[in-house]
Amino acid sequence: MSNQPPQSSVCKTADQLQHPHDFGQGQKRKAEQRATLVTLLTLMTMLVEVAAGVITGSMALLADGIHMAGHAMALGLAALAYYLSRKHAHDRRLSLGSGKIADLAAYTSALILGLSTLWLIYESVDRIITPAELMPREAMIVAVIGLAVNLVSALLLAGKHEHGHSHGDHEHHHDSNLSAALVHVLADALTSVAAIVGLGAAMLWGWTWVDPAIALVASVIILRWSWGLLRQTTSVLLDREGPDEIRRAARKLLQKNGDTDIIDLHIWSVGQGSWTLVAAVVAHGSTTPEEYRASLRSLRNLHHPIIEVSYCRQCALARKAG
Structure with missing residues (x-):
């Protein structure tokens, strides 16, 4: 008779050494709820700003609305990434867990931000060369509303950070997905400020060229943000050494x-x-x-x-x- 234990028995040592393979991605994060809420806010504001930009002829306002369309997509992608990371946290086909789904979403968001900004640069230069009729007073109202929504969204995303850096317990981590969402919102806020300043110059002195000129300056700043985000997320996706x-x-x-x-x-x-x-x-x-x-x-x-x-x-x- 064989001395081997029945196959149904479990080795206690092996059982004790079992450990989860979700790599910390199995729990729902507060950032997921914040990203979803900000996505809805951005979508509503985007529809208003695009319509107002077409009606009033404001390039900066229309650009802000178009940016919000891309940012709503990116923010929605961020919220979806959190959900997919949780859903597939225990999928053993993912050798090192599902956490990089969020980093991939952040990388995609940075690309969307960069490409939409290149479009804005082209349109701003074209509007400087070929001025168009502008309705500054009407556009100003919507631009202020857009800025207010952007600031509320930024506060929601910043919230109480779930990521941080603690010297006491050597905790060091960074949520690239949340950072990408926040950068998109801040970029929207910057273009809203550009629209307000440009429209103000048009109202006070009739300088319609200020509207696209400021949008152009804001574009350069946003490009720098998107480039920094691309570098950060690429380092994670390529398994760069930790800090x-x-x-x-x-x-x-x-x-x-x-x-x-x-x-x-x-x-x-x-x-x-x-x-x-x-x-x-x-x-x-x-x-x-x-x-x-x-x-x-x-x-x-x-x-x-x-x-x-x-x-x-x-x-x-x-x-x-x-």
């Missing part, structure tokens, strides 16, 4: 027993506020991989660390000889 602070913290924890040399260490983002780690160490004592992993528990938002341990032969021989 120096969390790397130093991990090194300190792995070497705290005083008998460890780190020969390789990789830390990278696996989603919004989540990190993973792969390290290769040489142990001059008897520290086990489990003990190394346990030493990293104080690093919040670090998921599924993998430690490869090689034991120093000379130290092992010295212990035997002793």
Whole structure:
């Protein structure tokens, strides 16, 4: 008779070592609710501004409305990304979790922002060269409403940040998806300010050229924002090494027993506020991989660390000889 246990039995050790594979993406975030609300606000304001821009002939106001259309799409994409990250958090086909869905959405948002701004630059230059009739007073009313909505949206998105940086527990993470949504709203606010200033100049002095000129200046600023967001999200999508602070913290924890040399260490983002780690160490004592992993528990938002341990032969021989 075989001494093997029945296949239905579960090894207690293996059962105890089981761990979740959602990499911190399984819970609903407050940012998801804020992004959804701001998307609805932006859609309503966009419809009003586009209609008013066509009627009044304000290039800056029409540009603001068109920007809001793109931004509503980007904000909706941000809200959808949070939902998809939660829905697929436990999908084992995603080897390192679903967190980068949000980073991919942020990258797409940055592209949308950049492309829509290039269109605005073209239209602004064309309007400077070929002035068109402007109805500044009517356009001013809608521009002020648009700015008010943008400021409310920015406050909603900023809220109480779920991302942060705490020196005490070595927590360091950044929500690129929320940042992308906030950048879109701030870009809208900037173009709204540009419209208000341009329309004011047209009302007071008849300078209709100020409207597209200020829109052009605002476009350059927005392009810089979108470029910065593209660089940030690209680094996450390409698995760039984590920030120096969390790397130093991990090194300190792995070497705290005083008998460890780190020969390789990789830390990278696996989603919004989540990190993973792969390290290769040489142990001059008897520290086990489990003990190394346990030493990293104080690093919040670090998921599924993998430690490869090689034991120093000379130290092992010295212990035997002793």
